[in-house]
Amino acid sequence: MSLRLFDTATREQRDFVPVRAGVASIYVCGATVQGHPHIGHVRSGLNYDVLRRWLSYRGLDVRLVRNVTDIDDKILLKAYESGRPWWEWGATHERAFQWAYDALGCLPASIEPRATGHVPQMVELMQRLIDGGHAYAAGGDVYFAVRSYPEYGELSHQRPDELNQGETEAGGKRDPLDFTLWKGGKPGEPSWPTPWGPGRPGWHLECSAMATFYLGAEFDIHGGGLDLVFPHHENERAQSRSAGDGFARYWLHNNWVTLGGDKMSKSLGNTLSVPAVLKRVRGVELRYYLVAPHYRSAIEYTDAALEESVAAYRRIESLVHRVRERAGAPEVAKVIDARFAEALDDDLGTPAALAAVHAAVREANSALDAGDHPAAVAAAERVRAMTGVLGLDPLDPQWVSADSGQDAAAGALSALVDDLLEQRAAARKARDFATADEVRDRLTAAGVIVEDNPDGSTWTLKGV
Template sequence: MAVRLYDTRAQAPRDFVPLDDGNVTMYVCGPTVQSGPHVGHVRAALAFDLLRRWLAHRFGRVTVVRNVTDIDDKVLQNATADEPWWALAYRVEREFQAAYDAVSILPPTYEPRATASIPQMQELIALLIARGHAYAAGGDVYFDVRSWPSYGALTRQDVDAMADDGEADPRGKRDPHDFALWKAAKEGEPDSARWDSPWGPGRPGWHIECSAMSRRYFGGEFDIHGGGLDLRFPHHENELAQSGAAGDAFARYWVHNGLVTVGGQKMSKSLGNFTLAADVLRDRAPRVVRYALAAAHYRSSLDVSDKAFEEAAAALERIDGFRARAERALGAPEPEIPGAFADALDDDLGVPQALAVLHETVRAGNTAFDGGDLDAARGAFSGVSGMMEILGFDEPGSAAPAGGAEGHALATLVEALIAQRAEARADKDWATADRIRDHFAAAGVTLEDTSDGTVWSIDG
């Protein structure tokens, strides 16, 4: 089965065929680092981490560019006398990186900062002016949306029905829908936040950044452009217009992740209903957070709740229990990818369906152990190991498997006693079953009876 992705521009699933089948190219809009990351930011980065991992499995290599917007109106507004804008941006960038690292999001191949790509932005702006799609006005430069007939192609909107661009200062604009490519320096802004340009000192507009940086690293065409659903308009619409007007084919597939919501409303710093990633990670194991944020389909909305994290923790405990049991009995696994799991991820990164395959394999593996079918248990163990690795859940849980000859001997004895206990329970010989459980307790071994079988661990 071919990999299929839902292309926002086409508004339909499409077979994914990269420009180079040995190197998939993906540009993902990164954070504007005016304040620390909330859960929505982590969910967005995780969606593309999962996509990257699967495409790497299918195609061998994925080159990822994820930018950092480190100069912006909001960055300047949040700066203080004690923490200049550039210091704020760097501190917050590190906070984002810490959150990404905690939940095992792979680092991008390249992570350019906007402030390090000013020459490339100016070059692209000059090209747009030369081609008649942009104009200078009083130190600002604006993209002329009326000059580009395809404007609105991504979101399928008519220009006159669109909201005005709120990011652009209205001074000098010919049309309220025109958007800023270059912003003239304003009174009161620090000298460190302005760069010389052919149009006067200033700084870039938000939208030009991604067009210039993707062009810098990928040229005029690349495979996937990713970002949150809230970026489709105006940000991605404007990127597509200015890159197309510059003569670039730009992104071949547009992939957008759904938003994290609180009570059905988008999680947003401007709305004040956000939960900081640092707070969530302080109270929960990082892999539990990763599981909870990955469990819903990447294009769907995800309502964050304590229940979601509790369910994620319980799910991982079941998987870890089987993995510990299998490693004690069988040793190290040979990871494999089950066909049903691959089919799920090939179909627009169907993580919920893939997780269903994972849990069914765990159940089947425990059943195989209970029935003494070690070959079937070994096959399940290989599948679970491969799936956990692809999903980024491959860190062992709290039930660490015993190792070496001693561990194998202990596992053999424990499994034999568990089998005796199961037989006693089946015969309704509750006294014998309870006595065996008491022996385990006295030895510091905890038993947990689950729907997938009995899991044991050594008390820490």
């Protein structure tokens, strides 16, 4: 296949050649379930969902593993502060993440393994590292000896002596650069038995053990947010390769959603929770907003940018529904536009891919206005095929079902406004601008904002 992906390790685009013919294996670092998800969290899930859909469209059997980190310092701290059991705190927020993924149309992962369910695999990996001279036990803790791996720093393109693991200095460490694989048990904390004493896993160890357990010693793609390159992914790569595993052949990293120029994070207090945003826009509209930029580009959140995305998606949606009402329901085309395919093959270039979608929307609108219904249906079918790959097909059962859940008043309002907009469009076409302006004034007085664009007119409610 012709897909090329930007590999963080080599800093260049590389032809995607899967380890096993006909199969694409992907491991994505999922949620650390310490709190409710914000839109920065789910961006990663959406980006790799688009990759998964594109690989599937290209005919590959995709096996996507997205883990759940359900034991972690932050989880324990937040549970303690809230007076709740750590396992209940984690399960509560794991469900919140799953709800958010579902609400935004993420396909279910092939499996979503929890860290706490894979301690035996972690113990086995640590034993291999100790036997190979790459790890050592000290006072109930187990550490990875960073200097035993000559390639350390090559993923993040940094010199080892200039790095800081961000861990507190422990008395058992032989070198400050070494990182923790296993944390010795402490009073009041959960622990599991190991040959080196009871304790709990370190963050980096978890993903290496789960990735290789489900995908094999060598797999295709490891994905995650840009903030995971160091130390998390650097450490995963070091410990897995030191144990003799080929591990990931391609490393992909999505950029952040920022607010006021800062990475969106709970510690900065600048989060936008998924439920809060979904009170303002629909799930499919938020999905459009998050997948429209290139996955390696930062998204600087603003209300205006979100509103622009909503309007852009509604132009697509409006076209598909217009064609269905006037010319018959468009199916999903079996062949997509070459421009769209070229865009996604170029490191998942979603901006150019959506440009191809909007070009087809304009083509369909023009054909519909000219009375060429067959051409309009054909173009709309291509629109459905392309948006389907992006998880944005307006006639996808998930989005149709979500729309049907709106109350009757909303449905009636939509029908009335659409009818008035059609009257206005007919008046403008007849150059009866007085009537067209009168219709617009009536809508404005009722709190309906009308936006004219090359694809037709869209509307939103004032303040929504």
